[in-house]
Amino acid sequence: MSMDQITRRDFLRFGACTAVGTSSLAHTLFNLRQVNAAAANSDPTDYKALVCVFLFGGNDSANMLIPADASQHAIYAAARQNLTLPLDALQLLNSPDAAGRLYGLHPAMAGMAGLVNRGDAAMVANLGTLLAPVTLDDFRNGSSALPPQLFSHNDQQVLWQTSVRHSPAHYHSSGWGGRIADLLHSVHNDSTISMNLSMSGNNFFQTGKSVLPVPVSGDRRSDFRLRTSWRTDDKTKFETVKGMFDRTHDNLLERTFSDVNNTAIETSELFNVAMEGATDFENFPNSGLGQQLRSAARVIEQREALGMRRQIFFCATGGFDTHGDQLGAHAGLLGGLSGALTAFQDTMESLGVSNNVTTFTASDFGRTFISNGRGSDHGWGGHHIVLGGAVDGAQVYGQFPDIDLQSSPHDTGRGRWLPTTSVDQYAATLAKWFGVSDSDIDTVLPNLGNFSQRNLGFLG
Numbered sequence: 001m002s003m004d005q006i007t008r009r010d011f012l013r014f015g016a017c018t019a020v021g022t023s024s025l026a027h028t029l030f031n032l033r034q035v036n037a038a039a040a041n042s043d044p045t046d047y048k049a050l051v052c053v054f055l056f057g058g059n060d061s062a063n064m065l066i067p068a069d070a071s072q073h074a075i076y077a078a079a080r081q082n083l084t085l086p087l088d089a090l091q092l093l094n095s096p097d098a099a100g101r102l103y104g105l106h107p108a109m110a111g112m113a114g115l116v117n118r119g120d121a122a123m124v125a126n127l128g129t130l131l132a133p134v135t136l137d138d139f140r141n142g143s144s145a146l147p148p149q150l151f152s153h154n155d156q157q158v159l160w161q162t163s164v165r166h167s168p169a170h171y172h173s174s175g176w177g178g179r180i181a182d183l184l185h186s187v188h189n190d191s192t193i194s195m196n197l198s199m200s201g202n203n204f205f206q207t208g209k210s211v212l213p214v215p216v217s218g219d220r221r222s223d224f225r226l227r228t229s230w231r232t233d234d235k236t237k238f239e240t241v242k243g244m245f246d247r248t249h250d251n252l253l254e255r256t257f258s259d260v261n262n263t264a265i266e267t268s269e270l271f272n273v274a275m276e277g278a279t280d281f282e283n284f285p286n287s288g289l290g291q292q293l294r295s296a297a298r299v300i301e302q303r304e305a306l307g308m309r310r311q312i313f314f315c316a317t318g319g320f321d322t323h324g325d326q327l328g329a330h331a332g333l334l335g336g337l338s339g340a341l342t343a344f345q346d347t348m349e350s351l352g353v354s355n356n357v358t359t360f361t362a363s364d365f366g367r368t369f370i371s372n373g374r375g376s377d378h379g380w381g382g383h384h385i386v387l388g389g390a391v392d393g394a395q396v397y398g399q400f401p402d403i404d405l406q407s408s409p410h411d412t413g414r415g416r417w418l419p420t421t422s423v424d425q426y427a428a429t430l431a432k433w434f435g436v437s438d439s440d441i442d443t444v445l446p447n448l449g450n451f452s453q454r455n456l457g458f459l460g
Helices: 008-016 019-027 032-039 070-083 110-117 136-141 153-162 176-188 225-233 235-246 252-276 288-301 326-351 423-434
Strands: 048-055 065-067 103-105 121-128 196-198 310-317 357-363 382-387
Touching: 048 153, 048 176, 048 288, 048 326, 048 423, 065 070, 070 326, 103 110, 110 121, 110 326, 121 423, 153 176, 153 357, 176 196, 176 310, 176 423, 288 310, 288 326, 310 326, 326 357, 326 382, 357 423
Parallel strands: 048 310, 048 357, 196 310
Antiparallel strands: 065 103, 121 382, 357 382
16 A cells, blocks of 8 residues: 555544653653652552542532531521522531531532541532632732632633643643653553543643643543554555554654654553453443543553553543523532542442542632522632542541631632632642652642641541
């Protein structure tokens, strides 16, 4: 077959499917200081995974974690009005917070409430993007640095995922999950497969300087579908392109391009063969998030075949921008989240790796405590979930905001809560458990030094 029979689009698409293999090329360029620092981290023979579940649109977490004390619930109901969830409908959590207050989860989150109550999950209250601690007076006077473009979906999504201040015209080039992978990949993994696998497309969170996220589809295979289809459907076309990569090239650029693609082919073959042995796991809901977490579970099951001891996964679901008709839509969203997370945690327990896998939620921001008449609008601080066997569960961590709008030191307007815990503190707690050393944590999270509490304590 001649080159004329292979379209330019085919060739370029084939060449673009090299993300898995490029991680090995990048490793040869690794900064030695990072490798040496990572060598001092936790035992490289164990396995750990972080699973980020991003809720795009800004989850109204004021209706996810709700005061269950009668007096506090009355204050909640007065502000939320048509968005109020009745006290007797809540999925009650057994343990009070540090201040002795009781809480419940949304009525649709029975599975998640069960995980919290049995100690396999915890809630983190009033978490949000911060560059440094901020008081309400600081906010009003502009006397402390604030995250740029507050209440903007795109900007806050990026800041959540990168934890680095940016301007709208120049987003930061790496996320905190990517920076963790840069430090740990070459020490903890034998495979050329990237540590960072995305079940939901491209993202800032997993992008590092050396390690890039690789998309994984729901059919067990990495995003090498073009190469795989060539091998099975048109072997001659595949062998022709493979032959071009196998040639000896005098030009350095051509040689590098061919080497990277050959590594990608070999790596994709390793990945696809390993995933052929994965279990179907039929217990997951047939939803976008359910199937993403199912794919993550399959990869985790095959971790030894893939040569992986550290992995970071990115999953996501949308629809949380609930400005109108919120009650019904939000019930479906939170019910779907609870069902998918519960199925995932149950699967990790069945695989015997519950203590090795920590899952956590993230979102653009919380939403206004005050109803807009039909739903809620863009806010700031919000509540989040962490789950896994290593989580010191059955608790609410952080400081729940004072919800009395007449006197609250956390209300920046309409119940947009000033966060009392930063994304950096949340991320640092996860990164420390994952194996990032104390000496490297500030490299991963450059704002962390502005906060006195560097570990929130929800992971042992």
